[in-house]
Amino acid sequence: MTQQLFATDALLPTGWARNVLITWDGTGRITAVAPNAQPNGAAVAPGPVVPGIPNLHSHAFQRAFAGLTEYRGESQDSFWSWRNLMYRFAARITPESLEAIATWLYVEMLEAGYTSVCEFHYVHHDQGGTPYADDATLSLALLRAAQRAGIGITLLPVLYQTSGFGAKPPRADQARFIRSTDNMLSLLERLAPAAQAQGAVLGLAPHSLRAVPPDSLATAVQGLTALNAQAPIHIHIAEQTQEVDDCVAWSGQRPVQWLLEHAPVDERWCLVHATHMTPQEYLDAARTGAVAGICPTTEANLGDGIFDMPLWLQHGGRWGVGSDSHACVNAAEELLMLEYGQRLSLRQRNVLATAAQPEVATAMTLQAVQGGAQAAGRAIGGLAVGEQADLVALDAQHVALRDLPAHSMLSAHVFGSHRTSAIDSVWVAGQQRITGGRHTQHDAAAHAFVAARSATIAPD
Incomplete structure (x- = not known):
């Protein structure tokens, strides 16, 4: 099934573009990247998409x-x-x-x-x-x-x-x-x-x-x-x-x-x-x-x-x-x-x-x-047709990013935030894996990790 995401700003291989509509197919491959577009009912990213x-x-x-x-x-x-x-x-x-x-x-x-x-x-x-x-x-x-x-x-x-x-x-x-x-x-x-x-x-x-x-x-x-x-x-x-x-x-x-x-x-x-x-x-x-x-x-x-x-x-x-x-x-x-x-x-x-x-x-x-x-060795080279829809949406309302232009938001994410804190959403092959900065399995995976680590470092 075709899916779409609209980004007010998106980082394409050629640089930043405005009002970008990204479309991908049921396999998670990007089929269209349209700058200067309208949302047309697509989900809207909460911030710049990279x-x-x-x-x-x-x-x-x-x-x-x-x-x-x-x-x-x-x-x-x-x-x-x-x-x-x-x-x-x-x-x-x-x-x-x-x-x-x-x-x-x-x-x-x-x-x-x-x-x-x-x-x-x-x-x-x-x-x-x-x-x-x-x-x-x-x-x-x-x-x-x-x-x-x-x-x-x-x-x-x-x-x-x-x-x-x-x-x-x-x-x-x-x-x-x-x-x-x-x-x-x-x-x-x-x-x-x-x-x-x-x-x-x-x-x-x-x-x-x-x-x-x-x-x-x-x-x-x-x-x-x-x-x-x-x-x-x-x-x-x-x-x-x-x-x-x-x-x-x-x-x-x-x-x-x-x-x-x-x-x-x-x-x-x-x-x-x-x-x-x-x-x-x-x-x-x-x-x-x-x-x-x-x-x-x-x-x-x-x-x-x-x-x-x-x-x-x-x-x-x-x-x-x-x-x-x-x-x-x-x-x-x-x-x-x-x-x-x-x-x-x-x-x-x-x-x-x-x-x-x-x-x-x-x-x-x-x-x-x-x-x-x-x-x-995978088709994950960016927001372009034929590549996999691996996308990260920054949080435009994060205090380090708010009211900045998109290119400055990315700079603030790398150099001025706590780094993970400014990430809102992540998609892999078109499937959303992170929402509001959290993975659905965050707590369960963390609990299992701590138990595995404790068992591994425990003295014989």
């Missing part, structure tokens, strides 16, 4: 220990000491707790302006590292969580085989992650019908160059391409300087340099973090058409460093944002942190504004939507 932002990098289970690692456990804490704590937590996850944690997380994402998520999923087996009777158990739990919350999902099962460059054997606390390449390709075949049934996209995530040897990486990419030549491929790369140093010691090349010379990197790929690159690597990576997956709040939380966004954009690079470890679950907060990181690094303001879009919040939103859609 495209929902795809979250291009998520480890769902990590939401349950957000805030629990903010103490100094070593003389100098780092990503690597944090990782040890994360492994201890991952060892206690059950299928039931993962589904409860992910369901709440996805509700949070929707309430915070994300309408789609790329789930980088690497906890595969039971607590002892033994495959479940149904090897897809934990993957299916994530698909169910996304379906229950009503968020779009790109599921990226993670290939993880070694503990370091040079095919170092996996550590004991990595046993839940380990799969052979053939086993991973079998898992993707097993998951394909379930993913297709709910409109999900299925891709692959070679975890990192330190966790996937070269032969396995090549075989996995070839196998995935044989299953689906358009399937997205995501990989952690150059997140930490130690990773860069270890890669050089192993291969004589930096991680991004090695990857570009040894893998068929193109528009299907998402280079997650890519924090530590040389100017030549920025140029070469951007030329592939791959998306840079920037996770500003996690990168700040872990002390990773700051991506050189002006240099990336200078070369035409594409990017999107993710909440990664979910220290923060808020689309606007990621944009704010991204811009503020650039300001602190460069001692400039409005760094990510463009000549076409001088309002930095507008420019960042449009770019994050386009890059996130590409990384997700």
Whole structure:
């Protein structure tokens, strides 16, 4: 059945437009976007309508220990000491707790302006590292969580085989992650019908160059391409300087340099973090058409460093944002942190504004939507015909937004409100999931999450 929404102001791929009538069909695809229109009986949005932002990098289970690692456990804490704590937590996850944690997380994402998520999923087996009777158990739990919350999902099962460059054997606390390449390709075949049934996209995530040897990486990419030549491929790369140093010691090349010379990197790929690159690597990576997956709040939380966004954009690079470890679950907060990181690094303001879009919040939103859609492998690239009706309506009566022009309302949402507080309504594939800022399952999902977290962190 055809549905319509009228917006006094809407952010289209070309910029802001007035009196926009958006029409979509029963599948949730936009069939018409008409500026300078009349409501004609359509529902009227409570404020400016902007495209929902795809979250291009998520480890769902990590939401349950957000805030629990903010103490100094070593003389100098780092990503690597944090990782040890994360492994201890991952060892206690059950299928039931993962589904409860992910369901709440996805509700949070929707309430915070994300309408789609790329789930980088690497906890595969039971607590002892033994495959479940149904090897897809934990993957299916994530698909169910996304379906229950009503968020779009790109599921990226993670290939993880070694503990370091040079095919170092996996550590004991990595046993839940380990799969052979053939086993991973079998898992993707097993998951394909379930993913297709709910409109999900299925891709692959070679975890990192330190966790996937070269032969396995090549075989996995070839196998995935044989299953689906358009399937997205995501990989952690150059997140930490130690990773860069270890890669050089192993291969004589930096991680991004090695990857570009040894893998068929193109528009299907998402280079997650890519924090530590040389100017030549920025140029070469951007030329592939791959998306840079920037996770500003996690990168700040872990002390990773700051991506050189002006240099990336200078070369035409594409990017999107993710909440990664979910220290923060808020689309606007990621944009704010991204811009503020650039300001602190460069001692400039409005760094990510463009000549076409001088309002930095507008420019960042449009770019994050386009890059996130590409990384997700889904038609969620904005308010345009043929794209999915993933929409966010701001609350024009919110005190931070009231009586402002629409482009300033978006700026106030990102830079001047509590961020989630200015979101009124969210639609995914034309289905309204958030009304008055709340998900219908908010309370039930929150209760289940708290119970799952308590069980997971409780002492034996």
